[in-house]
Amino acid sequence: MLLMLVSLLCCVPAAKACLQCDRKIRLLHEDFILSASTVDNQIELKKICDHAYVTYKETSQERKGVIDPTTLYRASTLYQSEFNSFLKTPHPGSVTFEAIQIMEKGRKILEKHLDTFIRDGLCPNKCGILKRRVMDCFSCRYRIYICPSPSGQQDCSEYPVLAEEGGQALLNCFLPWHRLLLGKTEYHYSWAPGEPGAKKLNESDFSALVVTDDSSVVLNQLHVDEQGTYRCSLQNRNGIVFYRATFLLTDW
Structure with a gap:
């Protein structure tokens, strides 16, 4: 079962949603899953991660599905800091509830940073046309995004x-x-x-x-x-x- 889980982690890409475009975050989650004491716990943690990725994807889709490198760096750095603090905290009982909480915190961090980026950073041109490079949250590849002139x-x-x-x-x-x-x-x-x-x-x-x-x-x-x-x-x-x-x- 352990080999099956490792194979699943390595071969099946998670649904990416902005935050997971940072390779460090993906590795952080994978290491967290594999650190569980039993295979059953590992499987349970992977289910939690997979569900979190679904909510991250929905959060990204609701916010145009694009991000810039600066916003991605800020969001992933903050989340990584929160996650590392979570890992250092003793969990005498089941880690499941705490894992759900930290994954939800990641969603809120993503939501907050995307809201700020979409409102203030994506199309700052009050007049004129902006043709810029952004990262697609789902392919994690750069693409062209055009901000038309608000004044026309x-x-x-x-x-x-x-x-x-x-x-x-x-x-x-x-x-x-x-x-x-x-x-x-x-x-x-x-x-x-x-x-x-x-x-x-x-x-x-x-x-x-x-x-x-x-x-x-x-x-x-x-x-x-x-x-x-x-x-x-x-x-x-x-x-x-x-x-x-x-x-x-x-x-x-």
């Missing part, structure tokens, strides 16, 4: 910029979620001369200024005739625009 557009921000003649102006297009974008991206700056807002601008009104990996540009030694509408668009090598910001450079 890529034209996101408009900033008034004041400068003095002969001075300089900083145009900064960066937002923190830009770091999450998958693939090579570049900031494309362009300019339409004339008093901002004086007329409706078309695409043909803009002239290219610079394409750069840096999110910001500095305009030095400004002249009056350099006022106008400056635009920054974040795009990939295929010309797909993820985010666009406009800077209205006026009177000095």
Whole structure:
């Protein structure tokens, strides 16, 4: 029976659900099962683990079924700490009830971290399109996740910029979620001369200024005739625009 149990642990993959994508957690559970004093207890503990995996899977499915490496690390590290404390605690009687409790604690840890990630971390773009890399909780493989623009557009921000003649102006297009974008991206700056807002601008009104990996540009030694509408668009090598910001450079 012991050989059968070991074979079952090694050959039948558990239903993965975010937390089990961390190999350390899977090994922790397997070692825990095999540490039981009798084969019957080992079988009982495996049943508890299997049921816990089902609840973990349900918890993951209810929360989009994806996770990022940082959230997985935080959740698995906390759970591993709790589980190690559980293992150090004497269990004079049956360990079954305590095992159910610690597995449920793992589910709650997973639930809490996924709730925070889905609410605050998965799609932080308030405007613009985010195409990012996340881990699928069930295959434990990375895949592409697309966060569409909540506003339905890529034209996101408009900033008034004041400068003095002969001075300089900083145009900064960066937002923190830009770091999450998958693939090579570049900031494309362009300019339409004339008093901002004086007329409706078309695409043909803009002239290219610079394409750069840096999110910001500095305009030095400004002249009056350099006022106008400056635009920054974040795009990939295929010309797909993820985010666009406009800077209205006026009177000095």
